Amino acid sequence: MSETPILAVSGLTKAFGGLTAVKDVDLVLNKGEILGVIGPNGAGKTTFFNVIAGSMPPTAGTVHFKGTDCTGMRSDRMARLGMTRTFQITSLFPALSVIENVRAATYRFTRTGWMGSLLRSGAWRDEEAGVDRAAMEALEFVDLAHRADVNAEALSYGEQRRLEIAIAIAAKPDLLLLDEPAAGMNPEEGQRLVGMIRGIRDTGISILLVEHHMRVVMGVCDRVAVIDHGIKIADGTPADVVNNPDVIRVYLGREAVNA
Numbered sequence: 001m002s003e004t005p006i007l008a009v010s011g012l013t014k015a016f017g018g019l020t021a022v023k024d025v026d027l028v029l030n031k032g033e034i035l036g037v038i039g040p041n042g043a044g045k046t047t048f049f050n051v052i053a054g055s056m057p058p059t060a061g062t063v064h065f066k067g068t069d070c071t072g073m074r075s076d077r078m079a080r081l082g083m084t085r086t087f088q089i090t091s092l093f094p095a096l097s098v099i100e101n102v103r104a105a106t107y108r109f110t111r112t113g114w115m116g117s118l119l120r121s122g123a124w125r126d127e128e129a130g131v132d133r134a135a136m137e138a139l140e141f142v143d144l145a146h147r148a149d150v151n152a153e154a155l156s157y158g159e160q161r162r163l164e165i166a167i168a169i170a171a172k173p174d175l176l177l178l179d180e181p182a183a184g185m186n187p188e189e190g191q192r193l194v195g196m197i198r199g200i201r202d203t204g205i206s207i208l209l210v211e212h213h214m215r216v217v218m219g220v221c222d223r224v225a226v227i228d229h230g231i232k233i234a235d236g237t238p239a240d241v242v243n244n245p246d247v248i249r250v251y252l253g254r255e256a257v258n259a
Contacts, residue, residue, distance in 0.1 A: 004067045006031045006175055006206045007052070012061035014044075014051050014230075021047040023230040024061070029175070034197065034207045036221035036238075038214070040251050044230035045210045049179055052208070053085045054078040066174060084168040085177035091164065094153035098144060098163055101152050102135040105170045138170035142196060158189045165196065175206045182213040194219045218242070226251065 007029040014022040021044045029035045037045050051058045054075035062071045065083055073081075084105075093101050139145040142162040147155065152163060161181055168176055178197070182190045190213055197220045201207055211217050217224060217238065224241040226234040228250045234241050241247055 003031060005029055005064075006033075006066055007208065008064040009052065010062045010064075012048065012051060012063065013059045014047050014056065015059045020059075021230050022051065022058075022227075025227065025230075025232045027225055027232070027235070029206055029208055031206055032201065032204065033222050034201055034209060034220055036209045036211060036217045036224040037227060038211065038217055038224060038241075038251065039227040043227045045227055046179060047230075048227065049085070049177055049208075049210055053083065053177055079171060079173075082172075082174035083177065084171045084173040084175075085179065086161075086164040086168055086181060087179050092152045092160060092167075095151060097149050097151055098155070099132075099135050099139065099148040101163060102138050102166050102170045103131050105167045106131045106134045134170055134172075138166040141169065141199065142166045157184050158186070161185065161189075161193075162196070165200075169200060169203075169205065173205060175208065176200060178207060178209045178211070180211055181209070182211055182216045185213075187215075190216055191219075 005028045007027070009025060009027040012022055012025045012027075013020065025048060027035075037048065039045050047056075050056050052063055054070070054073045054077065057072040062069060064070065065078070065081060068081070070078060070081065075085075093104070096104075136145060136148065139148055142165055144159060144162055144166060147159065152160065155163060161184070165178070165181065181197075182193050185193060194216055197207060197209070209217070209221065221238055223236060224234075224238050225232055226241060226244070226247050233246050233250065234244045236244070
């Protein structure tokens, strides 16, 4: 018997009044896989992401995560089940330190609650020490440990993108959704990101990636799905996708790609 996919999307549709942003999309992500989703601007990729992550409910279709039907679940419940995400636009607490931003993501694992915090119990102190360790491990992974006490607003844009990834992996997800993580990065930062994403997968986290930078997509993805006008038009290995005539016509023909 084949292993249950970590994510299985079937017939996913999202309409806003008379506009259908995502139409009848099927997608499977296997455990340990990095799957890229590409397409022209306005193709429906971010809407597709938002529906999967629980930021908005689907109009039709189903989302199964780790074999459980999670269709229409809110994003906080999806996070508790083990699905975390980053955003196109950085979503940080700018006035908090870097480590405080990451600590905020770890509290879904704590059990002592407000009473333990009020009484400063031994269990609470042990949990707080564990939160600190998890936060520092995430920062070390993205090479930001030396910036732990700096306010997030003082980071460069590339560092802020890495901090978002640290926040997402500190929650110890089974599935990480990355929404255009290379946006605004220079080529050197993009290459660093490729290595970082591979390292995340090596820890056992599966990854669903929306990205415009084709060198990042080609450098890191096991499979690539292509969405155009809300419809999936291709799904395969990077080499297969870049040679697909429909993909070349609607997307890849607009830029040079070294496959």
